[in-house]
Amino acid sequence: MAQTQIRIGGFGGQGVILSGIIIGRAAAIHAGLNATLVQSFGPEARGSSSSAELIVSSEPIWYPYVKHLDMLVVLSQDAYNKFSPALRPRGLLVTEADLVKPEPPIPGARHFVVPATRLAEELGRKIVLNIISVGFFGAVSQLMPLEAIERAVKESVPPGTLDLNLKAFRKGWEAGEQALKQAPAMA
Amino acid sequence: MAQTQIRIGGFGGQGVILSGIIIGRAAAIHAGLNATLVQSFGPEARGSSSSAELIVSSEPIWYPYVKHLDMLVVLSQDAYNKFSPALRPRGLLVTEADLVKPEPPIPGARHFVVPATRLAEELGRKIVLNIISVGFFGAVSQLMPLEAIERAVKESVPPGTLDLNLKAFRKGWEAGEQALKQAPAMA
Amino acid sequence: MHADPAGVLTGAHFLDGDHAACEGALAAECRFVAGYPITPSTEVVERIAQRFPLVGGVFIQMEDELASSIAIAGAVWGGKRAMTVTSGPGFSLMMEHVGFAVMTETPCVFINVQRGGPSTGLPTLPAQADMMQARWGSHGDYEIIALSPNSPQECFDLTFKAFNLAEQYRVPVLVMMDECVGHMMERVVIPRAEELEIYPRRWTKAAPGEYLPFAPGEDLVPAMARAGQGYRFHMTGLTHNERGYPDMSVAAQARLVARLTDKIRKNADALQDVVEDGVDGADVVVVCYGITSRVALPAIEACRASGLKVGWLRLRTVWPFPERLIRDLASGLRAFVVPELNMGQIVREVERCAGAARVVGVPHAGGTVHDPAVIERAIREAVR
Amino acid sequence: MHADPAGVLTGAHFLDGDHAACEGALAAECRFVAGYPITPSTEVVERIAQRFPLVGGVFIQMEDELASSIAIAGAVWGGKRAMTVTSGPGFSLMMEHVGFAVMTETPCVFINVQRGGPSTGLPTLPAQADMMQARWGSHGDYEIIALSPNSPQECFDLTFKAFNLAEQYRVPVLVMMDECVGHMMERVVIPRAEELEIYPRRWTKAAPGEYLPFAPGEDLVPAMARAGQGYRFHMTGLTHNERGYPDMSVAAQARLVARLTDKIRKNADALQDVVEDGVDGADVVVVCYGITSRVALPAIEACRASGLKVGWLRLRTVWPFPERLIRDLASGLRAFVVPELNMGQIVREVERCAGAARVVGVPHAGGTVHDPAVIERAIREAVR
Amino acid sequence: MSERANPVERYLRSDRIPHIWCPGCGIGTTVNCFTRAIDESGIPMDRLAVVSGIGCTGRVAGYMHVDSFHTTHGRAIPFATGLKLAAPGMKVVVYSGDGDLFAIGGNHFIHAARRNLDMTVVCVNNLTYGMTGGQLTPTTPEEAIASTSPYGNFEQPFNLPYLAESCGAVYVARWTTYHVTHLKKAMREALLKKGFSFVEVISPCPTLYGRRNRIGDGLDEVKTYKQRSVIRNGAPTSEVSLGMTGPIVVGKFVDRERPTYQDAMDQFYARKLGDRYARASQ
Amino acid sequence: MSERANPVERYLRSDRIPHIWCPGCGIGTTVNCFTRAIDESGIPMDRLAVVSGIGCTGRVAGYMHVDSFHTTHGRAIPFATGLKLAAPGMKVVVYSGDGDLFAIGGNHFIHAARRNLDMTVVCVNNLTYGMTGGQLTPTTPEEAIASTSPYGNFEQPFNLPYLAESCGAVYVARWTTYHVTHLKKAMREALLKKGFSFVEVISPCPTLYGRRNRIGDGLDEVKTYKQRSVIRNGAPTSEVSLGMTGPIVVGKFVDRERPTYQDAMDQFYARKLGDRYARASQ
Amino acid sequence: MAQPTRRVRGVVVIHAERCKGCGLCVEFCPTDVLALSPAFTSKGYHPPEVVRGEACSGCDLCGMYCPDFAIYGYRL
């Protein structure tokens, strides 16, 4: 497998870094791949936008930052505006349904919309929006098997919140599988 | 005039550094010569022996420390023991009458004994022992005219003590001249 | 001696460099850490604060870096392996105590996670601009050991190694990370305790009456005593004799400073730790370290793809600088290219040793890493 | 602009280097000194404490060197010319604020009267072992100006000059004395005030609304404003833009750090200050500075007496290092000899620039000066 | 719009707003009080300098539209010392955080108070290091969680007013961001006081202190101040230490007279040197 | 000779005597008291460590025949902190000068007192920097001449017992070198006290303080202590500040209990972590 | 005589785009003039809105509290 360059972006406080960590951990520890994750803070740590840059590969990874995105997950409009231009042609784009209006659109992107806010509200905790997105991304990206990511979720969330997060993950994954089925086949 | 290397040594507190400064200042400011003075502390500043190394020359002075002494003034036994071996053949040696027993003697030295303690007691202030020695040394060394050194004395002692010190200086100088007259002619 | 399993988090982990360095220290039996928070190094001590109460270590957040950097010396003489952690501004404040550790031969570890400078600079962004400070930042003459990891795995490995080198040579060892490796997460594999070899402290075997705390052994390193064992030794930052007593003579100074520098200089070959790739027969060798050593690789590969013979020489130990190696290489090649996240630091060392070979620095003010294309261009120009 | 006569002690004096440096500062219109006592530099501030109340200066003995080294920055922004004075251990503590002064372009002077190190070392005895620290001691990238006097007269002259350079380039300038020149007394001739040319502070001429405190002029140096004049400017040790506001972007970092280093690098020729004797046509050139430059002369003369062609190249400005000059010389001679009161510092710079010429260091751990015979031997061996 | 401007505005570098502080952070509230205090003090803005160290509070200097200095961590006071002694006509205010002033900067604080340097020190005490991510600080109450005391703090914190008084500060007050009018008044008094004046403001850091310690967000924190505070002007400073719970004693604790460093110097040299004394010109 | 040995001798590195201190310097007197205090305390010499900073007093470590550490200027306390936490079985004594402990080292003192680190701090307060030639120190009385206050000092000095108390020291006493038996007793009590104990000793520096200030030599200085001292055990520390003349209030001012840093840590972690807490082994 | 004199009235000004929705102004307005609006700012915060404007005294307490300089009041 060649390198896959991924970015997960959103507001500070949305937990996008944790999302990145889960995917990275899944890849690096449970899926036999290499993964390098770099966090970008805004110029200031506080309140501004935040994103995780993740490279997943079966080969060693040297240069640690993403340049041309193979996959992009955005949970805020700001992140969409900032990062979507770097998406490769036919790259995978996941946007949150309520928080992101994918405009201008990225022509040719494999675009999926995750209703993470809605699903999180169904679970009664808005905070799991990020884990739902991880599940969704896991399913649509087809980078790794569910089990790898699920184990990473278990290892990454506070013990007290495990059940909730696993539920959220599964919910996201299912929504992702659903979306994948409905998606038009890509060349 | 070639370089003259001089050392004035004694106990800490005897004011030998000030003696050196006066001679150096006289040479450098009032006698048209170059002078370089270096103080040597013992390994610790406090209580141990102290000495001034002075080079006087009509040429520029580069290396700042004395190596072979042309002239040595010692006001303590310790200083005598430590420094007299470095005196050149036929060098000038001034030792204090009561404080220094010039043993082993330095054969061939032009040796003068300054009764500085006694003269200082005559003036009622033991503290001027060093200025008396400066006067004595000035006379026997014949390095500079009296006026040059006297001006340096004026500039170097606390204003309140000027009269006393000038008196001490003159007394020393006179004793020096006296001694010089009595000294056997040197080859 | 094998590591104490209590501190070894055996297994595969997804960690950033800061956390990996913390685990490296724990595995190396570090049991005292004094720190003062500073971005981007704070995560090291935050993890220490979490882990230490569970493994018998003492962490104290001191009032400043001056305090941290000498508290560790106290702990070492009390018998512990100890370290402190900081970044540029704090590193500047620690300089006096780097020299103190050198002078008193106190084995200890300093981690500096480098960020953009000078001054407060770019607190959250990477640089490699404290490399010369690592060598020269304290007053007076000394030699130092400084390591440069290029991944979280190496943050573990080299922090572990730093403790061993500190004990072996009785010197402070500097782990010169950069914000990029410090905050980058990757797989870090921590071996089992039995696979981790600890260089034990060089405790003296002499009886208290006979012990000379600064009398060197054959390898120039004196054996150590620990407080409370009846040795009643003395140590001082003044120039001292073998008893450890102040000796302010020129001879004592000459003897002591020569030994302190020779401990490192004479062992430069043993201390050399480089990774080479394609260096033999190369026309150009890229000399690099830390994160830049990774960033250089795509550039090197691009050049190789177009037929250039380019070698990759990565310094894991930056100080002592592998002088002999560079001199040897210099005679056989056309140029060295030295990319660094600074305005030209280690490149100067290469220049010193390069003889007739060209030396091309690729400076960068920091805040991010090089664009590999820039390094590629420098390589191509270097052989033109 | 002529110096203010109030501070100029015109005449011939018999002074040691410390006192002469004090007079140099006074003549240069230094009117704020913050210090913390340390041997062998204390005499400078002791004289300042005596003299300042008589000439309108403010001296404050701060609680430590950290405080002294930033109090002077405050005073500079308050409108004064300011300096601090220290020796090795204190210099190590000032490193953060050397970098701060660089970053905020605060013109100020640091005097370091070097003593034996590392650590507490030899407090009362000479060394020249902080020369590399002067260049590299603070974290992050910068360039610096460092001067090296070799007599009390030059302690006056170069301290005076340091203030002018500080103002001209808006940088901290380091006067790197050594204990030997600091404590040696010689004739010091202080000119009349009209003969002393002051480089005035580069006060902005812009109106408050238009003033950009960190927008450089053509020579890369921005004009300054003083507190209390309505400019309401901001300054920060963070990476900043021309307004002085924090700007933590890679571009801002690249721009700022490049300018800060270029201020010195591009003016290296103007800053070059060397004294040459018999360098043209020499086979060997002795590169030296400070007290060692005097000690080398008898050795050079002894060699010349036996027919060797030996040049004397004395650096009054050590940093920036006169790279171009050394490179130019290198092509025409056989060897450089570099005696220093350290284990080899500036000799490394000579090595960088020496090309095919041999470079022979004459290290010395300090505590006294070289025996000229040792330097003589090195010269003779260098040409053999 | 014909509406009047926000009174804070003329004191701010409006081009730098919005600031970097988190929602509900108390620092902005203290700045409001400070700007009104300046206003009431009548000190012209051109004669006012704000000096900060490093930290979230350290950013205050950069937002104030006066001559402003963002120095190094812990060293705002010695910088201000140099500034004030060089420009005695300026009113110099040090505005910084608890960690900056009392961890790394503690020595400068005690010495400046001892010398009675003529400056005002405002400490925004949010009980943690905000800027670096919520570590332990010398004012963190016992039991509180911080990133470097993940199981809770077992160190006794400083009682800042007591420390300030014992070192010689001439004006010492403490308020919280709940007490905006008291705080404004204290700041005004401090600004107008000759000598070393110290105002401690207990202030929420919801992001790194409040939430972590289950107090809630900024508003919740301020509400606890309202509940917990007890006004005791003139209380002996030895009795005003703070815990995680229990009363927060606020008030003006010290207001006394003694010559400032500069005045002591001038008077002393005038006495000793007479006409020979050359007073520093500005 | 069959005479008994000098009781101080076994505590000294006799091979290093004579020491470097000047005639009449008080430091040696304090060492006598200290050695007798150790003796009476019953603390074995092998379990005692003396840590000094730099200064004339800083040389005490080097003369004591125990594990001894001559550190850097101002940093004896943080070194001792590391030492004590690493070797909790040791009794750690910091022995240093006023400049070392309260000028450059002030921050460490206040934090160590706050944390109640289990150590004894002996400050030989000779009102000047002896080692470097008699400069102003934070304890120099007003009016006194020093080499950096050649016309006299106009700064208010610290009141050390007040500072120590306000930061949290559990034992605070002041004596002079005139009060040898009181001093010995105070040192013994301090040695045996758990927590941060502080003993200030007013001590002559004839070479650089006494003579310069026309007090005379060491003996004269001690005589003035005799005249000027007033014993007031339990005096409020706020009332014990010192001037050039006037009373020198001496006595034991503070003696109170609170958990040491180490005990607080152990108890806290035991409470929070139960069996998971791994107490540091020595 | 029983007729109360007309209360001094005030105005409150909200700069919603600066607001971070902390709620301090709402909580500490002495006359309950404000409430957090359900609307979002562009950054996703709920700014205050005036719900009892007539009760505003212009005391500017909201302005004193607001950490984001997003609101202030003044007397007419």
Place this chain on the structure above:
Amino acid sequence: MAQPTRRVRGVVVIHAERCKGCGLCVEFCPTDVLALSPAFTSKGYHPPEVVRGEACSGCDLCGMYCPDFAIYGYRL
């Protein structure tokens, strides 16, 4: 009964070569046992000498004062 019990007697030991002649022991000996001797040590100081040895109680106050560890007393 009026016969006093014999006072405990003490011995004082002087290590003159260590002495720097400060006079503290002389001044603070409670029973005036000591006086500074007119003799010099090799370093030029006047060490104390015992002038009323019978009065020495061995209290060791001289030892406590002596900054140079040059004198001490003990009870017999």
